[in-house]
Amino acid sequence: MxxxxxxxxxxxxxxxxxxxxxxxxxxxxxxxxxxxxxxxxxxxxxxxxxxxxxxxxxxxxxxxxxxxxxxxxGMQPALGFANCVRSVKICPGSLFCKRGKRDSIKLGMELDKLYHKKEMPSRIKLGVAGCPNSCAEIYVKDVGLLATDQGWDVYVGGTAGAHPRLAEKLVESLIDDEALRIVAIILRYYEKNADIERVGQFIDRIGFKKFQADILAEFYGEESRRGQAETPASGEKLKPVPGALTEGTLVAGDKIEADSVISDIIRVYPQTVPVFRSFGMGCLGCPSSTDEPVTKAAEIHGLNVPELLSALNKVV
Missing domain, CATH: 3.30.70.3340 (Alpha-Beta Plaits)
Structure with a gap:
């Protein structure tokens, strides 16, 4: 433990x-x-x-x-799940920087207060940049806000790590309150509909047009959905996406073996998530878990492989 x-x-x-x-x-x-x-x-x-x-x-x-x-x-332990809003990166913005166009600190601190450590389908990183120099690296954040002369531009789906992906612009020129509201809509939509996958992987699976249409439909009203992609049929099977937790060979009924891949296990057997957590493993949503077998993960964490496999297969 x-x-x-x-x-x-x-x-x-x-x-x-x-x-x-x-x-x-x-x-x-x-x-x-x-x-x-x-x-x-x-x-x-x-x-x-x-x-x-x-x-x-x-x-x-x-x-x-x-x-x-x-x-x-003199602090309480900083607790949280592996799959949660991990951080909100904030640049100095107009309060401290000569290039800042808007107060990124005020907006970023509000986002931190609202969402830090909030549990999500996978890990989430937010960024707030006060000018197009993007010192808060919003293009590789799950949700990023970029200040311009006209307002806040909102980007979604960025990630660095093992499977880098640049964020896509969702909407532009929002005031502070609108930016906060659309972030709430994005996170709520992602929390409700995503598998154990990053925002970018979720977008690649359902398509950016659908993601954008659904978010803006709630933000602006249903008029924004006209002419956009239709919602897939309910219960549609997840399609494998490179780097996402939707690929692998394990199927329901299979026994978990030493060479079973972590992401594959939690996709097929989500009831194993508390078991991994109880062993102190932060594998859930980690890019490395896409191709990391139980043996490798156990070695990294100094765990006994037979003991871990026994606990996993017990809940299966």
Missing amino acids: LPKGANLQKIRDGKKTYAITPHLPGGFIKPDTMRKYADVADKYHGVLKLTSAQRIMITGLKAEDIENVWQDL
Whole structure:
């Protein structure tokens, strides 16, 4: 079992080290909190690491120290599911940057407050950029907001990682309230209709025209749907999409073996998701799980393969 609020980082000579990543909305931190981070890292022989999600990780920690680390920081453990809104990346925007066209910090902080750690079909990353330089990397975010002179342009379906995909423009020139409302519609639609797949993979499966038509139909009203793609028949079988969790050879009734692929298992047997979580495995929605067998995942996490297989097949 994972220590509370920690992630396994490394196994070296049979010894495991862990990391914690306290939540820092927008990457803002006060000097006294920064000093506390440094003191705690020093006390427990950890190392501070700036992450791409604008947070500060303390890594190189021992399992038995994790609870004391959180107590010394004076924070509650940053808990969450592997499949959730992982981060909201925010650029300095008009508040701090000479090139900023709009207040990306205000909008980004509101999105963080509304959605951070909200459970989703797969991991979700949001980005808010205050100008077309896109320092918040909105083109590789599941949902990205880009400020222009006319308003906020909204992009969807971007991802980096093992299967990179550039985001597509969904709508443009929105005011702040409209941007917040359409993000709510996007996430609600994705949460209701997606398989265990990133937003871009979901869009590739159903088609961008349908995705756009459905979102804008709710945003503007049904008039926006006219002339767009029709909704597929109810119960339509998922079609394999490269990099998504909709491909593989496992079928219902098959026993889970050591060489069974993680993404294939959770597609066919979604009831195994709590089992993976109970073993401290963050495989759900991870790009690596697309072609990672149980043996490899277990090795990375330092788990006993027969024990894991037994638990998985028990719920199957």
